[in-house]
Amino acid sequence: MSLNDAQPAAGGPDEELIQLISPTGERTPHPEYDRWVEDVDDDALAALYTDMVAIRRIDNEATALQRQGELALWPPLLGQEAAQIGSGRALRRDDFVFASYRENGVAYCRGVDFSDILRVWRGNASSGWDPFELNMATPQIIIGAQTLHAAGYAMGIKFDGGDQAAITYFGDGATSQGDVNEALVFAASYQAPVVFFCQNNQWAISEPVRLQTHTRIVDRAAGFGIPGIRVDGNDVLACLAATRVALDRARTGNGPTFIEAVTYRMGPHTTADDPTRYRDANELEAWKARDPIARLEAHLTARGMDPARLAEDAGRRADEVAAQLRKGVIDMEEPETMEVFEHVYAAPHSWLDRQREQYGLYLNQFTADAASEGGAR
Template sequence: MRIKQPYPVQLVQPDGRRVFDPVHAALVADVGPRELRALYTDLVVTRRIDVEATALQRQGQLGLWPPLLGQEAAQVGSAHALKPDDYVFGSYRETAVAYCRGVPPEQLTALWRGVAHHCWDPDEVNMTNANIVVGSQALHATGYAYAAQLDGAEIATIAYFGDGATSQGDIAEALGFASAWTAPVVFFCQNNQWAISEPVSVQSRGPLVQRADGYGMPGVQVDGNDVLAVMAVTRQALERARTGGGPTFIEAITYRMGPHTTADDPTRYRVAAEMELWGRRDPIDRVRALLEREGLYDEGFAEEVAAVADDVARRVRSATINAPDPEPMSMFDHVYATDHSLVAAERAQFADYLAEGGTP
């Protein structure tokens, strides 16, 4: 059932030239000059958010940050394929998806600063917060999708995860259940080549997209640094899910240009030549080259995009630095949806500690 293409789906080459692929190009035929410029703007802005947050962590303002540098096209392209009612289940790196879903920049760093259990209200944007338990979001996406299907809702869910997560049992269970029950879910694997310090070759002897064959669902491999190609294949998979066709597995071939998190040192396990190779495939440079080729990039537009990026970066920095410390007792709020005896006991114990002059 896998889509048999000789290479990953690609609509724009690294030098900005379009690829002749009428089947996939038709899926993004509505992306004209304005939409293409909007995609470029989101790519630039989300990279700026990432660079700003990384700098904030290095300056001691965040405890940790998971960079997405190099993966912007995979996230922006797929996010633009979603409809408002679709529900997103991310891992911990989908900052660009969150921004495209409408999460205010001021809310992107609260969890990573340690002042809240979460960053945003999931129901306001139909996207979960960062999920640290690797792979479990695929189960959540499958369960939500199956329940929505039973309720007659014509929506789809999408689960984002990395190549390393494909070795987790949670992913295998989600794929099996989704296929057996025709759940309207898209499994979106961002194969960024490295699961912390382990290369993807350790996760699988063959292409990860071949996992789809074993579960009886379509699989498609796409150039994850090509925002239009990603948008096209994600639209196709989401529409299939919404119309009763069941799940799809997408493998977006991309590259993590930065560390796994700011606690990681990739120079200990990666070589400079690999970085140089993938640097020439930069997703933002690619769209800029396309815009230039089609007469859509000029100094005025560049200044507009830079102004938006500067403003968003300012908002992220200001909100992070000025984030108020939470009330100590609030750490027990929203742990469970209903009262829980263990949490109640811990709350009482901590209240007694504070009453006796203990330091939070």
């Protein structure tokens, strides 16, 4: 996909994208969406800036930990900070999040412990946290499966008469999966209070988005009877506004909304990936000019904030989370061998019990062999 297909020219708005802050930091008024962020003053914008700096530092620290052998794998979110923080900060505590493996910025917004974000990637657990404690499901590895979970949960909200909403995150590549399309069908049919938040980061591993669709991803929603919003995914204020609109629609009984946040994955798909093999370096450089953090910093500077003070305050928070993250990983206790059978099913399961017994017998033979060798000596 060419840059012009996805984003506005640097410094100028794109009529197809909801944009409230331009890539060069100017505020771009919008008659429909401005009212949704009237409460966001300079201090609130500075807080969003700090959030984005903090999760970028988490991302960089986790990448370093993987390179140092402390994690088995890590899926970077570099470049997608605005989409995740903007949408994540729009949620209420009683809303429920169904995410993929890349929404670590949303997990940060929900208050997930930094160690728990990395627990799965270290191989110490099959899930990182209690979903019902934070109203966020643990990351879904199967591409697009979380959209069905979100649609079903949202149907439950409607049947119970609640005013909460569900939100599900997925990438552009996931829109080619059957699960996503089935979720859209159910959500539309039952007018479920769910927000489908697609982060179009231009690449489904090594395949560009132009192979996923020959039209805008958001246009697919209309085929299901679901209204769509196409937002500048590198504009944190626009992402906040768009998500608030969609959540309000869900809460007031008007059903699902599909948001396409047009952004860019500046890092690899995972730390096992080498994007230089399939991605043009010039494309990466062009998108760096739309960096979501630099954009908000330019806007706040233009509004009279001291950039040095802004960076210092955000850097202090980033240092704090990075230290907690690294300490949590290094100090993480190794699980007991038989813990692998815990929390697989919600109720006792004879098939799992049989596996547990057989695996225990398998392990015991090594203990017996060692004991007999010791006795022989």
